[in-house]
Amino acid sequence: MSTATGTAATAVPTAVVVEAPGLHRLVEHTPREPGPGEALVAVHAVGICGSDREVYQGNRPEGYVRYPLTPGHEWSGTVQRVGAGVPEGLVGRKVVGEGFRNCQVCDRCHAGETTLCTSGYEETGFTQPGAMAGTLTLPARLLHVLPEDAGLTAAALLEPAACVAAAALKANARPGERVAVVGTGTLGMFAVQFLRAASPAELLVVGTRRDREALSRRFGATDFRTGDQALPAGFDVVVETAGSAGAARTAAALLRRGGRLVLTGIPAPGAEGLDPTDLVVRQLEVHTVFGAPPDAWAHTVRVFAAGLLDPLPLVTHELPLTGFSHAIDLVGAGDPKVGKVLLRP
Secondary structure, three states: OOOOOOOOOOOEEEEEEEEEOOEEEEEEEOOOOOOOOEEEEEEEEEEEOHHHHHHHHOOOOOOOOOOOEOOOOEEEEEEEEEOOOOOHHHOOOEEEEOOEOOOOOOHHHHOOOHHHOOOOOOEEOOOEOOOOEOEEEEEHHHEEEOOOOOOHHHHOOHHHHHHHHHHHHHHOOOOOOEEEEEOOOHHHHHHHHHHHOOOOOEEEEEEOOHHHHHHHHHOOOOEEEEOOOOOOOOEEEEEEOOOOOOHHHHHHHOEEEEEEEEEOOOOOOOOOOOOHHHHHHOOOEEEEOOOOOHHHHHHHHHHHHOOOOOOHHHEEEEEEHHHHHHHHHHHHOOOOOOOEEEEEO
8 A cells, every 4th residue: 555755756657648539648757746735645546437438538528628637536545745734644644535626715615515616617637637647736625534544445436435425415314214226336336335324124226237236235235126127116215326318217216205316327418307297296306416525525434434335346457557548448348347447556
């Protein structure tokens, strides 16, 4: 694992730079010294998700990427140095960090809804330099400190976990309720773990891959169905993570009257929408999530520290930064044997 050091910054061999869609190169990386309010973090591991593939392919929505770019928004590491105004006690601590570079002064930021910042979109790994490099320099206020014995490889997955934590907080599942998760990818498996921690009476997982049943049950599912099977109804809470064309409708159909639905998936244009008549007549409560505000991050770190969140079984591949191209191919291959792919600087 990475360890802290108080020595001066030196160049390290590699950083990934995506110059333009479909074009990347490996460059020598020199750490950027932290300015006032900033911290310099030695990156231990960085995850790759579908949005990183979008960056590379060039199909991320306009305004949500800025080239040339060092990607990497899912990461873990150890603080090496801090700038003026940042507590020295952070040096040597294991950390993860929020991605959204919110302004902290608009009304949404003051309300704690930093992912709705009205000053415009800025995010680590998309419009600001990311963690596919030896180090990452970022505002220290975005850091969340991990326990000293935390596993940094597992912690690299806490960014997607925090997005699901935001959904779990909005779902507000209570002990004894019937809950369900639609989707069996990384987000879905995290949703199972967060909802299991709420002590549900029943926890159903709905997916398209029968091979995810064992892992779903390992994380706490009491039932598993695929979309071609008859699905039960009457659930109090459903969290949708699939992002497929019909996932929202499938999720809504599982709910009882007055049930609570949280949507996290972003389907391609033209997906089936929710029926507004159904929403009104059944008085369904619908929430959506895009990113993770600070309270969701804090909740994630607490749950992880308590041993209630286990990301490691989701990791199937660990590659050096020089394996970026291969990692991108793995993420998009559709191979059921490929789970979470990590790069190790």
